[in-house]
Amino acid sequence: MEKTIEKAQILIEALPYIKRFSGKIVVVKYGGSAMTEEHIKEWVIQDIVLMKLVGMKPVVVHGGGNAISTMLKRLGKETSFVKGLRVTDRETAEIAEMVLSGYINKQLVQSIQNHGINAAGINGKDGSTLVAAKKLVDGEDVGFVGSVTKVNLNLLNALIENEFIPVIAPVGTDADGNTYNINADYAAASIAGALQAEKLFFLTDVEGILKDVDDPGSIIRRITVAEAQHFIKEGIISGGMIPKTHCCIQGIQEGVKTVHILDGRIEHSMLLEVYTDRGIGTMITQ
Numbered sequence: 684m685e686k687t688i689e690k691a692q693i694l695i696e697a698l699p700y701i702k703r704f705s706g707k708i709v710v711v712k713y714g715g716s717a718m719t720e721e722h723i724k725e726w727v728i729q730d731i732v733l734m735k736l737v738g739m740k741p742v743v744v745h746g747g748g749n750a751i752s753t754m755l756k757r758l759g760k761e762t763s764f765v766k767g768l769r770v771t772d773r774e775t776a777e778i779a780e781m782v783l784s785g786y787i788n789k790q791l792v793q794s795i796q797n798h799g800i801n802a803a804g805i806n807g808k809d810g811s812t813l814v815a816a817k818k819l820v821d822g823e824d825v826g827f828v829g830s831v832t833k834v835n836l837n838l839l840n841a842l843i844e845n846e847f848i849p850v851i852a853p854v855g856t857d858a859d860g861n862t863y864n865i866n867a868d869y870a871a872a873s874i875a876g877a878l879q880a881e882k883l884f885f886l887t888d889v890e891g892i893l894k895d896v897d898d899p900g901s902i903i904r905r906i907t908v909a910e911a912q913h914f915i916k917e918g919i920i921s922g923g924m925i926p927k928t929h930c931c932i933q934g935i936q937e938g939v940k941t942v943h944i945l946d947g948r949i950e951h952s953m954l955l956e957v958y959t960d961r962g963i964g965t966m967i968t969q
Contacts (some may be wrong), residue, residue: 695804695957696958697802704881707881709742710880713791714747714886714947718747719749720948726950730953732921744851746783750783766821771828775827776826783806784852795848800848802847807852808852812834812851813851813870815829834874872931876936881939882940887945888947891964891965892906892914896922905966907969928967941967943962
């Protein structure tokens, strides 16, 4: 009986958050171990489905760099990177689109629909959702790597209004019909900003933003945009966390209410962050 009462208390703790966020759009950037380990993948899908069932409006943006690298290797095509971005010739862009929009996207759609929830897989070309331009890296041309210049919401709004969960592959196009592979973090930030989302989740393989990268206990639970910019300048936020934090800042500046960096390896990390009093990751606010 005591364990049963504890479960009821957990539901009561979640009640004000369920009421507060019902009807709100949340964007989930799905990547890291959550895409490669089946048990973690199922936790994430369950979180997304539960958020939908209690009234939230999830939108999923996914990456797939490891799967792209695997496919390129199978095809005998070499891969190189400049500051973390894949050098992408036209053939590589076509392969990336095939992997992202085909294999990964449809797997995620099916995983959601296995729980009885409608999902629709698209990429940024559909409905001209993601208009892109060539992205230069310190002035260097790395091929068909794009940055988002505009988000068209017609298709996304239609899907959301008809109770579908949009699942978006980060592929965009320009006015000349060129295909661009877009970093999923930046695509998620742009989409969340355009939707004026209540929350943007980044699922990662770290606990959150740490004051000391060697001390998991030094996690910063709540940080403002100004503090984040200061920590980058002072070197407290460094390495691969810098671009992630820049995406968080972009999301806030474009209208997202709160952005969350969560360890996707923790069971039901999004539910713990949204529906409990303490949360588990780092929350970025204005």
